[in-house]
Amino acid sequence: MIEHEVEVLSTLKDIFGYNHFRGSQEEIINNLMFGKNTFVIMPTGAGKSLCYQLPALIMPGTAIVISPLIALMKNQVDQLVGHGINAQFLNSTLTKGEINAVKKDTLSGHVKLLYVAPETLTKAENINFLRQTNISFVAIDEAHCISEWGHDFRPEYRKIRTIIEQLGENIPVIALTATATPKVQLDIQKNLHMEEASLFKSSFNRKNLFYTIRPKGGTKKELIKFIKGHKGKSGVIYCLSRKKVEEIAEFLKVNDVNALPYHAGLDASVRAKNQDAFLNEEADVIVATIAFGMGIDKPDVRFVVHYDTPKSLEGYYQETGRAGRDGLDADCLMFYSYNDILKLDKFNKDKPVTERDNAKQLLLEMAAYAESSVCRRKVILNYFGEHLEKDCGFCDNCKNPKEQFEGKEYLSLAIKTALLTEEKFGVQHMSQVLAGIDNEYSISYQHNKLDVFGEGKEESVTFWSSVFRQAILNELLDKDIDNYGIIVVTDKGKAYLKKPYSINLSKDHDYTKLESEQETEEANVQVTCDEALLTILKNLRKKVAKEKGVPPYVVFQEPSLIEMATVFPTTQDELSGINGVGSGKAQKFGKAFLEVISQYVDENDITPSSEVVIKSSVNKSKIKIFIIQQVDRKVDLEEIAESKKIPLAELMEEIEHICYSGTKLNLDYYIDQIVDEEKQEDIYDYFMSADNDSIAHAIQTLGREYTEEELRLMRIKFLSEVAN
Numbered sequence: 001m002i003e004h005e006v007e008v009l010s011t012l013k014d015i016f017g018y019n020h021f022r023g024s025q026e027e028i029i030n031n032l033m034f035g036k037n038t039f040v041i042m043p044t045g046a047g048k049s050l051c052y053q054l055p056a057l058i059m060p061g062t063a064i065v066i067s068p069l070i071a072l073m074k075n076q077v078d079q080l081v082g083h084g085i086n087a088q089f090l091n092s093t094l095t096k097g098e099i100n101a102v103k104k105d106t107l108s109g110h111v112k113l114l115y116v117a118p119e120t121l122t123k124a125e126n127i128n129f130l131r132q133t134n135i136s137f138v139a140i141d142e143a144h145c146i147s148e149w150g151h152d153f154r155p156e157y158r159k160i161r162t163i164i165e166q167l168g169e170n171i172p173v174i175a176l177t178a179t180a181t182p183k184v185q186l187d188i189q190k191n192l193h194m195e196e197a198s199l200f201k202s203s204f205n206r207k208n209l210f211y212t213i214r215p216k217g218g219t220k221k222e223l224i225k226f227i228k229g230h231k232g233k234s235g236v237i238y239c240l241s242r243k244k245v246e247e248i249a250e251f252l253k254v255n256d257v258n259a260l261p262y263h264a265g266l267d268a269s270v271r272a273k274n275q276d277a278f279l280n281e282e283a284d285v286i287v288a289t290i291a292f293g294m295g296i297d298k299p300d301v302r303f304v305v306h307y308d309t310p311k312s313l314e315g316y317y318q319e320t321g322r323a324g325r326d327g328l329d330a331d332c333l334m335f336y337s338y339n340d341i342l343k344l345d346k347f348n349k350d351k352p353v354t355e356r357d358n359a360k361q362l363l364l365e366m367a368a369y370a371e372s373s374v375c376r377r378k379v380i381l382n383y384f385g386e387h388l389e390k391d392c393g394f395c396d397n398c399k400n401p402k403e404q405f406e407g408k409e410y411l412s413l414a415i416k417t418a419l420l421t422e423e424k425f426g427v428q429h430m431s432q433v434l435a436g437i438d439n440e441y442s443i444s445y446q447h448n449k450l451d452v453f454g455e456g457k458e459e460s461v462t463f464w465s466s467v468f469r470q471a472i473l474n475e476l477l478d479k480d481i482d483n484y485g486i487i488v489v490t491d492k493g494k495a496y497l498k499k500p501y502s503i504n505l506s507k508d509h510d511y512t513k514l515e516s517e518q519e520t521e522e523a524n525v526q527v528t529c530d531e532a533l534l535t536i537l538k539n540l541r542k543k544v545a546k547e548k549g550v551p552p553y554v555v556f557q558e559p560s561l562i563e564m565a566t567v568f569p570t571t572q573d574e575l576s577g578i579n580g581v582g583s584g585k586a587q588k589f590g591k592a593f594l595e596v597i598s599q600y601v602d603e604n605d606i607t608p609s610s611e612v613v614i615k616s617s618v619n620k621s622k623i624k625i626f627i628i629q630q631v632d633r634k635v636d637l638e639e640i641a642e643s644k645k646i647p648l649a650e651l652m653e654e655i656e657h658i659c660y661s662g663t664k665l666n667l668d669y670y671i672d673q674i675v676d677e678e679k680q681e682d683i684y685d686y687f688m689s690a691d692n693d694s695i696a697h698a699i700q701t702l703g704r705e706y707t708e709e710e711l712r713l714m715r716i717k718f719l720s721e722v723a724n
C-alpha cells in the first residue's frame with residue numbers, strides 16, 4: 001500500500017511536474033487502481049485528464065481512452081509524448097500504414113495510453129485488435145456525449161458499453177465529463193451500466209467568474225465599451241454563425257481592437273495561425289463559433305462574451321468556463337434576446353421530434369436563466385444539481401438586486417397546483433392553470449375544474465413560471481430526473497404547504513421592454529458636447545490653420561471637433577478613433593489638440609466619458625479598402641464603380657469619406673484626364689482661401705462653368721495634399 005502511494009506521488013512529480021494533487025484527484029486515481037468503476041464529474045480546468053493519465057502509467061497494460069475530439073487527439077498525444085510517455089492514437093486521420101504501426105506497437109506492450117475515436121472503436125477489425133491487447137482500463141472522456149440531454153450528443157457513444165463487453169471481462173471503466181446535469185448523469189450511468197460506480201462530483205462553482213446578462217439592443221456599442229474596459233486583456237467572443245464571426249471580427253478591427261476570427265469555415269492553416277496568435281498574445285481577442293476553445297488552456301482569459309444567446313446552459317457554462325482558469329477574476333457577459341431563442345428553435349426544425357423537443361427544453365432553460373433576476377450562480381449551480389444556500393454577491397443580479405416581494409402565498413399556490421395535477425406536468429402548463437388559461441390541455445385533463453384554476457389570474461403566465469422556478473431554487477419543488485420537464489413536490493415543499501414561512505421572491509427582468517427602450521435611446525442618442533471646450537478647440541484650430549497656412553476646415557472638420565468635446569480623447573489612439581480623424585491626421589495636427597484637451601480634463605476634473613463612438617459598419621470598411629487599392633493601381637473611377645456595382649456618385653461619396661477620415665488619395669491620374677490644368681489651378685486656389693469646403697459656396701463664387709464633379713474631385717485632391 002505504502003509502496004503504491006509512493007509510486008503514485010513520484011509519478012505525479014517526475015512525469016507531470018506537480019507536488020500535490022488537486023481536489024479529489026488522488027481518491028479518483030486510487031479508486032480506479034483498485035479496479036473499481038469510476039465516474040468523474042469535474043469542471044474543465046480542474047485536472048480531469050490526470051485522473052486517467054497517471055494510473056495508465058502505473059498499471060500494467062494499455063489504457064484505452066475513448067474521445068470524440070478527433071481534432072484534438074493529436075495535440076493530447078503530443079503533450080503526453082512531450083512528458084516522455086508512450087501514447088498513440090487511432091482515428092480516421094491515419095493512413096493504413098500508420099494504423100498498422102500503432103497496432104503493432106500496442107500489441108508489443110509499449111503503449112501506455114491509446115486514444116481511440118468512437119467511430120473507430122465500432123469497427124470489427126479494431127475490436128479484434130483490442131481483444132488481443134492487454135487493456136489496463138477504459139477511459140471514456142466527454143462522457144456527456146452519451147446523453148441526448150447533454151449539449152453534445154453522439155449516437156455512436158451509445159454503443160460503447162456493448163463494445164467494452166466484447167473486449168474482455170472485468171475491465172475497469174472510468175467515465176469523465178466536465179458537464180452533467182442530474183438528468184445527463186443518470187443517462188450516462190444507465191447507458192454504461194455504471195449505476196454502482198463510485199461517483200466523484202466536484203463543485204461547479206467557479207467563484208472568480210462574474211456573470212452578467214444584458215438584453216440585446218445597441219449590442220455593438222455595448223461590446224466596444226465592454227472591450228475598451230478590458231483593454232489589452234485576453235478575451236473570447238462567441239457568435240452563433242460563421243457569418244457573424246466574420247462580421248464582428250471585422251467590426252472590432254475597424255474599431256481598433258486587436259481581434260481575429262475563428263470558425264470551421266476558415267482554412268485549417270488560417271485557423272491554426274489565428275489560434276496561435278491568440279495563445280501567444282499577438283491578438284487580444286478571438287471571435288469564434290463554439291468550435292473554438294475545446295482543449296485550449298489559456299489561463300489568463302479575462303473575459304468571455306456571448307454575442308448571441310447560447311443553445312443550452314451546459315454550453316454556456318462550458319464556454320464561460322474558459323475564462324479565469326488562473327483563478328483571478330474574469331467577466332462573463334452574455335447578450336440575450338428572446339428572438340435568439342426563437343431563431344435557435346427554428347434551426348432544430350429538421351431534427352427528429354424527440355430530439356427537437358429536447359433541444360427546445362434546453363433552450364427554455366436558457367431563456368429562464370437569462371430572464372431570471374435571482375442570483376445567477378444559484379441558477380447555474382441548481383441546473384447542475386448543486387444547491388447554493390446564499391446569494392453569491394458576485395453577479396449582475398446580486399450587484400443590482402430587483403425589489404423583492406413576499407412569496408408565501410404564491411409559493412403555496414404553486415405547490416398546491418403541482419399536487420393537484422398529480423406531479424405529472426411542467427412549469428408551463430401549471431402556470432397556465434394558475435393564470436386560468438383555457439386550452440385543449442386544461443380541458444382534456446379537466447384542470448379547468450380544479451380549485452387552483454384561475455386562482456392567480458391577476459398575474460401572467462410568465463410571472464407564474466418564474467414562481468415555479470424560484471420554488472425549485474428553494475427546494476420546495478424539484479425536477480423529475482426520469483421525465484424531463486416534469487415537476488415534483490419535495491418533502492420540504494409538502495411541509496411548507498402545511499406551515500408556510502416567509503420567502504422573498506423577485507420578478508423576472510422584462511427585457512422586451514428594455515430592448516425596445518434601448519433601441520429608441522440609441523436612435524436619438526444625445527450625448528452632450530462641452531461647449532466651453534468646443535470654443536477652445538475652434539480657436540486652436542484657427543491658430544493651427546494659420547501656422548500651417550491652410551484654411552481651418554482642412555485641419556479638422558466641425559463634427560470632429562464636436563466629437564472631441566464630447567468624448568475627450570487624450571491619447572493619439574483615442575484621437576484617431578474620432579470620426580473624420582484617422583491616424584494620419586491625428587499625427588499631423590493632433591498634438592496641440594491633445595494637450596489642450598488633457599489640460600481641460602485635468603482642470604475641470606472630468607472623467608472622460610465612457611461614451612464610445614463606434615466607427616462605420618463593416619461592409620463600408622471593406623469597400624473602402626477596395627477603393628484605396630484600386631486608386632493606388634490607378635484604375636478609372638467609372639471602372640471601380642462598375643466593378644462594385646454602385647453609381648459613380650456613390651463612389652465619389654465613399655472617396656470623400658475616405659479622404660475626410662484622413663487617408664491620402666492620389667487621384668491625379670484621373671483628374672488630369674477630365675479637368676484641364678487651368679481650371680485645376682483656379683479651383684485649388686479657391687479652396688486654399690475659402691473659409692469652408694462647401695461645394696455650393698464654391699459654385700457661387702467660381703461660377704457655373706465649373707461642374708460639381710470637377711469641384712468635388714479637386715476638393716479631394718486639395719484635402720489629400722494639404723490636410724492629410
Ligand SMILES: [Zn+2]
Pocket residue numbers: 374375376377378391392393394395396397398
Ligand atoms: Zn449572485
